[in-house]
Amino acid sequence: xxxxxxxxxxxxxxxxxxxxxxxxxxxxxxxxxxxxxxxxxxxxxxxxxxxxxxxxxxxxxxxxxxxxxxxxxxxxxxxxxxxxxxxxxxxxxxxxxxxxxxxxxxxxxxxxxxxxxxxxxxxxxxxxxxxxxxxxxxxxxxxxxxxxxxxxxxx
Numbered sequence: 001x002x003x004x005x006x007x008x009x010x011x012x013x014x015x016x017x018x019x020x021x022x023x024x025x026x027x028x029x030x031x032x033x034x035x036x037x038x039x040x041x042x043x044x045x046x047x048x049x050x051x052x053x054x055x056x057x058x059x060x061x062x063x064x065x066x067x068x069x070x071x072x073x074x075x076x077x078x079x080x081x082x083x084x085x086x087x088x089x090x091x092x093x094x095x096x097x098x099x100x101x102x103x104x105x106x107x108x109x110x111x112x113x114x115x116x117x118x119x120x121x122x123x124x125x126x127x128x129x130x131x132x133x134x135x136x137x138x139x140x141x142x143x144x145x146x147x148x149x150x151x152x153x154x155x
Contacts, residue, residue: 039102044095080143087135
């Protein structure tokens, strides 16, 4: 299948399918159902794991007694953990919205024919991945600084 117009075949950059699975750009119905089901499953798993991470961080408490003074540590005591909880909530909401979009697509039977929409979804997926990776990196750095008391130099 050519990409580009001309020749009277009705193909232009605006109406070319996003994915090519076989000859002529056609996808079997069973493969399409499995791909859509896998996407819904992955989106729901991402949502559930993000909610679980935020809930575990939000509910976690640690206490330590220091000279008869008890200090209870919560995630709100470290700004980096607050950022991680917020990022997990953002990722959970985004995954829930995308999972709902996938379910609507399955129910209506429509396929994603718009390249700009496919690129927008892909770009938003990448942004959410980088947001959560960045939040985890910041939280890990703060935890390392809290545990060791500073930067360690090996060398």
